[in-house]
Amino acid sequence: MSSSPGTARQITVHRYGSPGRGPKAYLQTGLHADELPGLVVMQHLLALLDQAAAAGRITGDIILVPYANPIGLSQYLFGKHAGRYEFDSLGNFNRLYPDLAAPIGDALSDRLGPDAGANVALIRAEANRLLAAINPRSEVDHLRLELMRLSVDADYALDLHCDDEAVMHLYLGTALWPGAADLAAELQAQAVLTAEVSGGEPFDEAVGGIWWQLAKRFPKAAIPAACLSATVELRGDRDVSDDLASADAAALFRFLGRRGLIDADPGPLPKALCAATPLDGTDIIECPHGGVLLFKQAAGATVAAGDLVAEILNPATGARTPLVSRASGILFARAGHALARPGLPAAKVAGPVPLPHRTGRLLTQ
Ligand SMILES: [Zn+2]
Structure with missing residues (x-):
């Protein structure tokens, strides 16, 4: 959606593999716009995926969005770039994602049963149907909606951010630990922070939280935590380099291999540096x-x-x-x-x- 006459923005979407064949992974970065390490990681990961694709080794459905926030990338004030909050609404770019768990639950309340696979298919179809029916009311709403449409039916949804001055750390839903321990170990995370509801509807919870919210609402139905969604904090905002990015891209590539999206030997899992807190x-x-x-x-x-x-x-x-x-x-x-x-x-x-x-x-x- 254009915010004003004469302007138009776009995101770039890279796809590997084919929809419906193998697990689906979705990776995006730059949602806060002033966090650039992930933009470099994506380019190194794209090179690895290009090689794997050329060798016929993509065994899943992989989507990469190498810069998720063209609105934020354009925001300058007094000669300085300003990300994180949208100038127009003053809203945080990583908050206010649509909460689909309640309407999905209302729509499927008498259809969720003991078959986990059937429940996953039903829930994903309903999530896609709901997102297709939403009409965005602003440019930033439209951006949020498009990112959700690309990711809501994924098995893995990784949102690459960074903090100010920081070591590698992850935010995860409580239900995803220790299942996501291999991701934390591959990335050599020094902190893993878990919450069932962290507040504010960030992207990773909007995509992943559907599952544990529905599991809580329908305890008799078999509803797995079907999407490993995480906010990956790639250290601090000045930690932008090819050396760090190539190592992080290699770690993500090994994770995708370990999870069956790429036919490549990830080797032994590195020793974890921390437990979740x-x-x-x-x-x-x-x-x-x-x-x-x-x-x-x-x-x-x-x-x-x-x-x-x-x-x-x-x-x-x-x-x-x-x-x-x-x-x-x-x-x-x-x-x-x-x-x-x-x-x-x-x-x-x-x-x-x-x-x-x-x-x-x-x-x-
Ligand atoms: Zn961020």
Whole structure:
């Protein structure tokens, strides 16, 4: 949908294999537009898939969207690029995806039974039917809808993002762990954060959450977690290089091989670097006021509850406010710039124990 006369945007979609033959994987990147590591990973992955295709080794249905957000890529303000939120609606590009679980459940309530395969087929058909019937109301709604239409019936849906300064980490539905442990090990993730509902309807939950929401609503029916959907955080936004991207693309390629989408020997699974921890065990340490953020811990550091993570320097008085972790675990991400303001997430620490203050919307806005 064009947002204004004389403009038109497009996404590029690469397809390998054939629909209905083997498992289906969908990979997209750049949904937040200011997160570029995945755009390079996709090009390295495309080269590997081209080789596999030329050798007749694609055994599944693989879709790649190498930049998922042309709206966000075009947003400049005062000479600087601004992703994450859409200028028009001020909405986060990775929130507000349509929640299909409720209408699918309403439509199929008397047809879901003990046959898991039949249920998967019914649910996917209904999801496709619902998405085909939605008329988008804005350009950004249309973008969300097209990405859902490409992915909603996939067995694997990987959304490649990054944080500010960060180590490799994943967001997953609780039902997908430990099933997705091979993905985490291949990517050498240092944190895996699980939630049943993280709040805000991000893409990965809109696609994958259908399954565990329906399984909860219809406990007598056999409804598997039929889509391994994950948000993959490819480190920090400055970690853009061919070296990192080629290694990450090779890891994703091995994952697709291990899952039967490519006829290629993935070799032994690398040793996992972490276990999953609940997203409500992640302490998001926010700045209580403005000032200059001075970190005392690097991304990737292991910290204990009570440890000093950073200080906010008050430039008027020289006073320093300590920011302390309430979780014990890995500090997997921290703010990428030093100008603190109230509410800015300064650092994220993945702890194994749910924290009392972590309720409601569990993701940063
Ligand atoms: Zn992102």
